[in-house]
Amino acid sequence: MGSARVFSISEVNALIPTLSLYVEQQLRAQSDIEQGLAELTRLLGETPLTLELFESDEPDVRRIKSDLRRRVGRYEAGWTRVRELGGVVKDPQIGLVDFYGRVEGRVVWLCWRYGEDSLGYYHELDAGYPGRRPLSVDVRRSLLN
Numbered sequence: 001m002g003s004a005r006v007f008s009i010s011e012v013n014a015l016i017p018t019l020s021l022y023v024e025q026q027l028r029a030q031s032d033i034e035q036g037l038a039e040l041t042r043l044l045g046e047t048p049l050t051l052e053l054f055e056s057d058e059p060d061v062r063r064i065k066s067d068l069r070r071r072v073g074r075y076e077a078g079w080t081r082v083r084e085l086g087g088v089v090k091d092p093q094i095g096l097v098d099f100y101g102r103v104e105g106r107v108v109w110l111c112w113r114y115g116e117d118s119l120g121y122y123h124e125l126d127a128g129y130p131g132r133r134p135l136s137v138d139v140r141r142s143l144l145n
Contacts, residue, residue, distance in 0.1 A: 005086050007099040009135065012110050012119045015085050022082050023095040023114040029075045030092065036068045087112075096129060103139055110135075 041049060043061055051065050051072070079089050087097040088109075095114025100107055103122060111121040111132050121132040122139065133139075 004100050006107065007086060007101050007110060009101070009110065009119050012099050012101075012112065015087075016112065016116075016118060019082065019085060019087065019097060019112065020114065022078060022085075023097065026075065026078045026082070026092065027095055027114065029071060029078060033068060033071050033075060036064060036071060040064045040068065091129065 037049070040061065043058070043064065051069050053062060053065055057065065079092060082089055082097060087099055090096040090098050090111075096111070097113075098109040098111050101110035101122060102108065108122045108124055109127075110119055111123055111129070112119050113129075120135055122135055123129075123131040123133060
C-alpha cells in the first residue's frame, strides 16, 4: 500500500459529485473511441489495427487515426484526474473506483461504482468487485471519520 491515503466514508462521499462527472466523461470518451475504432476497422478491413500513422495511409485513415490518438490521450488524462482524487481505477469499462479505507483496524477498499449516489460498499484488499459487502451501520461506525 505504501503511503497511499486512507479515506473515511464522508471523504469519499464528498468526492462523489466530482467523481461522477469525471467517470461519466470517461465512459462517454470510451464510447467515442470504440466508435472511431469501428470506423477505422471498417476502412482497413483485414489490415492489422494500429494507431501508428504511416505515409501509405489513405487520408481518411490518417484523419481517423489522428483523431483517435487525441481521444485516447484525453481518455488517459481523464483517468489520471480520477487517480489524483485518490481513487484507484479498478474497472474503467463500468466506472469502478476504489479508495483505501479502514474497517476494524484493517485496511480495505471502499468501493464505488458509477451511478451510485453515495459510498455503500467495501471489500478486502484481496477481494474483487464480487466480494463487495454493504457498509452496515456497525461497519460505518468502525471506519475512520
